Amino acid sequence: MIFFHDAGAAAWGCYGTKPGHPTPEERAAFIRDVSELAMRAEKAHGVPASALAAIAIAESGYGWTRVALDANNVFAWKFVPGPAQPLKAYLPACERRRGIKERFAAFDSKAHAFDFVAAKLATLDAYREHTAAYRAAHKTGEAGEAAIKTWLAGVASRYSHKPVEFTRKITRIMNDPAQPADVVSKEANLYRLSVAAGLP
Numbered sequence: 001m002i003f004f005h006d007a008g009a010a011a012w013g014c015y016g017t018k019p020g021h022p023t024p025e026e027r028a029a030f031i032r033d034v035s036e037l038a039m040r041a042e043k044a045h046g047v048p049a050s051a052l053a054a055i056a057i058a059e060s061g062y063g064w065t066r067v068a069l070d071a072n073n074v075f076a077w078k079f080v081p082g083p084a085q086p087l088k089a090y091l092p093a094c095e096r097r098r099g100i101k102e103r104f105a106a107f108d109s110k111a112h113a114f115d116f117v118a119a120k121l122a123t124l125d126a127y128r129e130h131t132a133a134y135r136a137a138h139k140t141g142e143a144g145e146a147a148i149k150t151w152l153a154g155v156a157s158r159y160s161h162k163p164v165e166f167t168r169k170i171t172r173i174m175n176d177p178a179q180p181a182d183v184v185s186k187e188a189n190l191y192r193l194s195v196a197a198g199l200p
Helices: 024-045 049-060 066-071 093-098 110-123 128-139 145-159 163-175 191-197
Strands: 088-090 104-106
Touching: 024 049, 024 110, 024 191, 049 066, 049 110, 049 145, 049 163, 049 191, 066 088, 066 104, 110 128, 128 145, 145 163, 145 191
Parallel strands: none
Antiparallel strands: 088 104
16 A cells, blocks of 8 residues: 655655754754664664664654655665565655655554564565674674674665765764764764663
């Protein structure tokens, strides 16, 4: 099933953030929300919470893209049709008018999106070995910043069409989610999430 929504198509582009958003307060709130969801996802699926939260921030503009607002899809995860597909498909109305056919998955909530995407990153052939390596590093006590960056580099080529740019963008967000930077913030970095999450 495909649903369309046109939340003020003339006001902003299909994939940019809603005009006037996010504010600093909205950024902070989104970071808190996705940090908690990412830690749960790491505990359940073994995917590094630090990277997962940063990807959600990057792909959704802190929750203010059309895909995030209308479909709870903070990862811009594509819809893959099939008889066992449990998700609905979403296509921004502005793209429908242009004849674009690439659709996105629609989730019931951000929590649903985190659980679904983390499960895919742990089990799909394109990502499974990298997540398994990260879990193994965790068990030996080696899962720190280096292990998280190794996981990110491993999945980037399949997750993004521009893996080098993607890796740099996600790394900068992990360093400081409120003000992405090349230097790790001691107070605000996301690497701490993977330490806090723990694994079974």
